[in-house]
Amino acid sequence: MRTSTEQRRQFLAAANPAAADEFADINWFHTVLLTVTPALALYGYLTTPLTWPTLVLAIVWYFATGLGITAGYHRLFAHRAYQATNGVRATLLAFGAAAFQGSAAWWCRAHVLHHRFTDTPKDPYNVHKGFWWAHLGWMITQMDKSKWGKTNIAFLKNDPMVSFQHKHYVKIALTVGIVVPTLIGAAYGDAWGAFFYACMLRMVFVHHATFFVNSLAHTVGAKPFSHLTSASDSIITAVLTLGEGFHNYHHVFPSDYRNAIKYHQYDPTKWLIAFLSYFGLTYGLRRIDDEEIDRARDFVATGCCHQPPQDPALPPISVDLFRARVAAGEALIVIEGTVYDVKPFALSHPGGYATVMNEVGKDATAAFRGEERSSDTSLNRHTQEARAILKTLAIARLDGMYRLPVDHASS
Numbered sequence: 001m002r003t004s005t006e007q008r009r010q011f012l013a014a015a016n017p018a019a020a021d022e023f024a025d026i027n028w029f030h031t032v033l034l035t036v037t038p039a040l041a042l043y044g045y046l047t048t049p050l051t052w053p054t055l056v057l058a059i060v061w062y063f064a065t066g067l068g069i070t071a072g073y074h075r076l077f078a079h080r081a082y083q084a085t086n087g088v089r090a091t092l093l094a095f096g097a098a099a100f101q102g103s104a105a106w107w108c109r110a111h112v113l114h115h116r117f118t119d120t121p122k123d124p125y126n127v128h129k130g131f132w133w134a135h136l137g138w139m140i141t142q143m144d145k146s147k148w149g150k151t152n153i154a155f156l157k158n159d160p161m162v163s164f165q166h167k168h169y170v171k172i173a174l175t176v177g178i179v180v181p182t183l184i185g186a187a188y189g190d191a192w193g194a195f196f197y198a199c200m201l202r203m204v205f206v207h208h209a210t211f212f213v214n215s216l217a218h219t220v221g222a223k224p225f226s227h228l229t230s231a232s233d234s235i236i237t238a239v240l241t242l243g244e245g246f247h248n249y250h251h252v253f254p255s256d257y258r259n260a261i262k263y264h265q266y267d268p269t270k271w272l273i274a275f276l277s278y279f280g281l282t283y284g285l286r287r288i289d290d291e292e293i294d295r296a297r298d299f300v301a302t303g304c305c306h307q308p309p310q311d312p313a314l315p316p317i318s319v320d321l322f323r324a325r326v327a328a329g330e331a332l333i334v335i336e337g338t339v340y341d342v343k344p345f346a347l348s349h350p351g352g353y354a355t356v357m358n359e360v361g362k363d364a365t366a367a368f369r370g371e372e373r374s375s376d377t378s379l380n381r382h383t384q385e386a387r388a389i390l391k392t393l394a395i396a397r398l399d400g401m402y403r404l405p406v407d408h409a410s411s
Contacts, residue, residue, distance in 0.1 A: 026142065027139065027143075031140045033100065034140065041200040041203075044197060045196070048197075049193070050197055051193055053190065057181060057184060061181050062202045063242070065095045065203075067092070067242060067269060068093070069096050069099050070242045071092060072089075072095070080286075081254075081285070082285040083282065084281060084283075088282060093165045094176045096165075097176060098173055099203070099210070103166040105163070105166040110125070115251065116149055120149075122148055125138045127214070127215065127218035131215050134214045135214060152354070181195075181198040181202075182195045209242060212237060212240050212241050212245075213241050213247065216245075217231060217234065217241065218232065221236075221248065222248065223300065224300060226248060226299070226300065231248045231250065231251035238259070238266045239266055245266075253293070253296075254385065256286055257270065258270045314339075315397070316398075317396035318399050319399075326360060331343035332361070333364045335363075335364050338398070342356050368382050368386070
């Protein structure tokens with residue numbers, strides 16, 4: 001049984017009162033991993049010559065494990081931006097594990113929370129706590145996960161391949177991340193070189209490439225699509241993160257399989273997904289319409305944060321009829337005066353089915369905009385992508401009303 005933080009603090013206080021607070025909250029597993037790997041890489045650099053075959057092996061394993069995170073953990077499993085055959089899924093899960101960043105289930109849970117509660121106390125790697133907190137701090141401390149936001153990751157728990165990888169994560173990570181490249185190196189007479197460069201040094205580079213998405217991508221760059229979050233677009237970050245540096249776009253349209261929307265922009269993750277699609281190995285690639293992208297740019301350029309509240313082309317519906325249809329079993333909500341049937345989307349909502357269905361029969365404008373509320377939805381500011389989805393769900397406009405009457409909104 002894992003000892004609680006408070007128990008560790010009490011134990012350390014009895015042994016050395018001065019060290020209690022300093023060491024009680026350290027996540028020793030992550031700390032050791034993130035210090036031993038660069039130390040071994042440095043030792044290898046000082047003692048073992050780098051040969052050309054080992055350099056090639058290290059580069060290949062860098063891209064394979066890095067793409068296991070970006071194309072696998074991130075865009076496939078966390079955001080479901082595309083679908084893939086079982087062979088591709090298994091390969092990405094194997095190399096994702098070899099990046100030594102936790103199982104897909106663990107990684108994706110934190111990342112989904114990051115998107116849902118970006119830049120808030122409920123964001124596990126909230127950059128407002130500092131660059132180094134977002135980069136490393138959140139991993140090397142024992143965080144109180146009860147302070148994290150809540151989200152539904154049933155889509156991960158119900159995925160048998162993700163569950164298998166989670167259960168056997170350590171064995172897969174050690175095998176694919178260390179044993180296999182070391183054996184390849186041994187086959188051409190450089191086992192130690194393969195271990196130091198293709199395993200340890202490669203691991204350090206992949207770690208910090210991913211960490212830069214949490215830190216640098218929320219610190220440096222432009223914000224052409226939204227000013228609502230710290231996420232920024234930067235070619236420098238893109239190069240360092242295998243294409244994840246066009247982060248402002250990604251936070252506005254997280255379900256797009258691309259981060260870089262222009263063909264010439266550096267996004268090897270996008271190129272891999274698109275390339276595999278030509279052979280049917282990936283499919284269902286989600287791509288945001290240019291109209292929605294232009295609208296997001298226009299919002300930034302004009303300083304307008306919201307679309308017009310109602311579409312006059314929609315048929316009007318009275319408050320009484322709205323309530324009657326909800327009572328009859330329809331899953332209707334109101335946002336900014338427009339009535340939406342959310343049943344077709346509820347199962348796909350990133351926050352979970354219950355999050356959406358709890359708003360049925362209510363005015364969900366405050367929840368959608370991220371205005372002050374007592375529920376977990378109060379910190380979730382929906383992006384332009386959410387508005388694009390809402391357009392497909394709109395069925396009517398609340399006649400003569402911008403919002404439901406207050407006494408009805410909480411009923």
